[in-house]
Amino acid sequence: MIFNNNTAQQTAELLLQINAIKLNSKNPFTWASGWKSPIYCDNRIILSFPAVRNYIRDEFAKHIEEKFGKPDVIAGVATGAIGIGILVAEAMGLPFVYVRPEPKKHGRQNQVEGFLQKGQNVVVVEDLISTGGSSLLAVEALRNEGANIKGMAAIFTYGFPVSKERFETANLDVFTLSNYENLLQKAVDKQYVSENELETLSAWNANPAEWNVEV
Secondary structure (H helix, E strand, O other): EOOOOOHHHHHHHHHHOOOOOOEOOOOOEOOOOOEEEEEEHHHHHHOOOOOOOOOOHHHHHHHHHHOOOOEEEEEOOOOHHHOOOOOOHHOOOOEEEEEOOOOOOOOOOOOOOOOOOOOEEEEHHHHHHHHHHHHHHHHOOOOOOOOEEEEEEEEEEEEOHHHHHHHHHOOOOEEEEHHHHHHHHHHOOOOOOOOOHHHHHHHHOOOOOOOOOOO
């Protein structure tokens, strides 16, 4: 669920402007999962554009407090959300921790890095939600440390049904700055894609696991 329509439209436009989101329906990208995709989202590039990262930071800080109340800690999901998570925590005057995909193999073998006390209220910051699997692994790790997860805030989501189902099962409230629907609308409005490409992008989103480019 997006925080609000204005933020979703503005965020989508900024991501397109800085090429954080690349659209190519004729020469699709291959994801780590093996899925073929006409879209690739790399939100790490946001950190290289001060005006954009400041906008994302400020929108996160404002909407997190509105939706979840002010938490005790902000947690970022490694690695993509560490940078923006730190900026959000700084803007809100809060401690920051981050969550590894799995515990370290050496040393203290931490999965959650930073100082976190049992019972503290935590909002998780994520850069991108696809199937929701890695996001929920981070939430599980935090809950195992005794954290009370107030919710998750992400920059962008593809809006796949599988992610929505997983979040509901995990009893996790998730809000995003923008989503696939708003991205497509902005991409057409600003002529990043044609109407024909829009059909392709919509068809992919409806069934990404089975989609392939038409020859």
